[in-house]
Every structure is written in C-alpha cells, then in structure tokens.
Amino acid sequence: MNAQFFLKWERSGKSLNIRGLHLIAEGDLWKGGVQFTRFQTPKGFRDLSPDDVKKYLYVEKSFRETFELWGYREVRTSTVDYFDIIRGGAGEGFADSIFKVQDSDGRLLSMRGEVTTQIARMLVSKAREEGRLFYITNCIRFMEVKSLSQREFWQAGAELVGGREVEADAEVIALSLGALESIGIREASVDVGNVELFKRVAERFGIGEFDALKRAVASKSLGDLKRVTPDEKAQEAFSHIMTKRGGPDVVTELSRMVGGATEGYADYFEELFGLLKTYGCADKVRVDLSTLREEMKYYNGTVFEIFLGGLGVPIGGGGRYDAMMKEFGLVDTRATGFAMSVDLCVKALEASGFDFEGSRVPTTILYCDGFRDKAIRLACEARRKGSACTVEKYNGQREGIAVGREIVDLKTGKRYAP
Helix, strand or coil: CCCCCEEEECCCCEEEECCCCCCECCCCEEECCEEECCCCCCCCCCCCCHHHHHHHHHHHHHHHHHHHHCCCEECCCCCEEEHHHHHHHHCHHHHCCECEEECCCCCEEEECCCCHHHHHHHHHHCCCCCCEEEEEEEEEECCCCCCCCCCEEEEEEEEEECCCHHHHHHHHHHHHHHHHHHCCCCCCEEEEEEHHHHHHHHHHCCCCCHHHHHHHHHCCCHHHHHHHCCCHHHHHHHHHHHHCCECCHHHHHHHHHHHHHHCCHHHHHHHHHHHHHHHCCHHHEEECCCCCCCCCCCCCCEEEEEECCCCCCCCEEEEECHHHHHHCCCCCCCEEEEEEEHHHHHHHHHHCCCCCCCCCCCEEEEECCCCHHHHHHHHHHHHHCCCCEEEEECCCCCCCEEECCCEEECCCCCECCC
C-alpha cells in the first residue's frame, strides 16, 4: 500500500482509517497482533440487514424512477473531495461537521458530507451543459444527538441548473413532493422562505448583527429580537416574519411594512404559487419567511423545508444557490435543488405500517447423490427465466425441489417442471 489515509475523528479524540489500515478507538482489543473493536460499528454508523436493504431499495427505486420521469439524469460524486472546495462552497460551519482525511502528500481531504457542492465543482470541470441531475448516495458527517440521522446517512437529491428562476424553483418543489408521493408519502408539507428577502429587510433597518438576528428568528424569540434591534418598526417586521404563515399575502403584507426593500418579491411569490397550483401541489406549500436553511452558506434565494407530521425534523429541503455557482466561476449560471433523507423516509414508512415491496424468496434446489450437475443445470435454466434459486445437497429437507432420477416438489409431492 503506497499511501495511508487516516480519518480523524476529531471530536472524540479517536482515529479511524480506510479499508484495513490502522484503527485506534476506545475499548479496542488486541489478539495475536490483530486489533479488534468488540465487533461493533463506530458511533453513528450501522450495518443494514437484508430486510433493511429491501426497504431502502424500495425508496431509492421509486425516487430514481420519478427523477427520470422528470428528465433528470443520475450522477455519482466522489467519496473523498478536497476539503477547501467543500469549505468554500458550504461554509465554515458545515465544514466543521465533516470528517477529514489527510492524503499522503499532506493535503487535507474530506469525506462526502453533502453532494450539492460536489455537483457544482463537477459542473465546472466535466458536465457544464447538464441541466437536470440527480443522485442517490451515502454521506458522512458529525450529527447532533437530537437528530434522527446517523453520522452515515443516505440522501436522494435533484439539482436543476439553468432555467428561469421562478419556474425552476417551482419545479424542484413540485418534484420533491412528487418523489415522496411515489413512495406512498402524501401528507408532506413545504415551508418556503427567501434568504435574499430576509437580508434586504435586515439592511432596510440597518441591522448589523445578522447572525444574532437569524438566531432570534429561528428560535421565535421576541426577547432576543428586541436585544438585536431597538427599532419598533424592525421588531414589527421581523415579528411578522417569525409568526405569519400562509400564501403570497404574507409577503404582500411584509412589503407594506418595509416599503421598497422587498420590491418584486410579492410578484415572485404570486407567480410561484400559481405554478405550484398548476403542478397540483400549492395546497401543500406555505410561505414561512423564517425558513432560512442557514446550515449551508451557499443558499442565496428561495429556500424550502419539507415536513412530515410526527418526525419533528425536516425530511428534506433545498433552495437556490446561484452565489456558489458564481464563486466556482459559473458567473451567469443559476441553480437550485433539494435533498431528501432516505433514512427518514424509511422511518416514516415503517411508522405508518407500510407494506414494503417483498423481495423474491429463492427456491431451494436439492440434489441427491450423483445428481449435482443436473441440479445446477436446472438452477441455471430457472435463473435465465427470472426465478431466484439456490443449490444445496439433499439432507432430508421437507421443502424445495428434489433432483434425482426425477425432479419433485417436496411440498406437493408432484413432479416439477421449471
């Protein structure tokens, strides 16, 4: 092995490696020069059993088919990327939450913690003309304890590059709801906000403590808001942002409070909801201007979060990131998209008692002494016809297809013909 990649688990003081390299972790055991870790996965990681995988495949297959019906093409991004690219796109706050890997030349790499920044980087280098892309993949990052997600989690997402802004925004919102409907989730709702609109209102009142303002709004704290700004008109406007939800009238009412600072946004939201009505999903969408998705710095326009009752956290979300495209050199390129948690979709379906699509139970072909080759040929013929099967030696089993001079279904006692 030419190079060793050490994965630093910085917050716990542990370190891991990739694919068989040296592992250091609390509670490790040494036996005969080989290091063991009590046969457990690291915190926040897990193995998926065949029954688990069946559920994930159902969700992933349905999402993939839906994305393709909307004209999106699948991409697969690298597991490891340059850390400075991810930090530059997603921001310092997000960068602190991802696992870092040191390359053999000393450069800092990162494990895939999200995909949007990678797609933006890919568009610069390989697929600049692509308009509609989607992905289904795993990501790895540190997660808060209150989150329902693991440190390793599965995401499905779509990115729309180019197009007229309001039409593209409406499409990705409608697509996200359509993807959920394809797996049987029809009660989802979407909250829509706009990062640039929020910034303009803050600038209108000369509020310099922007991060403190966002925290006050996110926590719905009027007390914190008053500490950020003593201006009563500003308090009225941001109280409106914190508490009012509904249709485009929420923006129209805010425009009356702040004047020209929100010019054009009332018309934008009217058109957005008109398009969503045409898609047949406007009744599931509401304006909530406190929705900012501030965990990613690249959002700079309309953003949204997708909720499902009983989960307590968004099942997905997304928004516009034209500013990141500009940072990456695509100055005139617009882009928007979303990501959905496959893990949370599976949890939601499990909680609803959903009957997942069953996997095929293989037929067992049992050979008697001297008839093994005949059994293998029978199995090959059955597989060519699309039937799942295994081949084993007959040891008194009561079910299966017994292969001797004759071929018999042991359950019925009748001769078997594939």
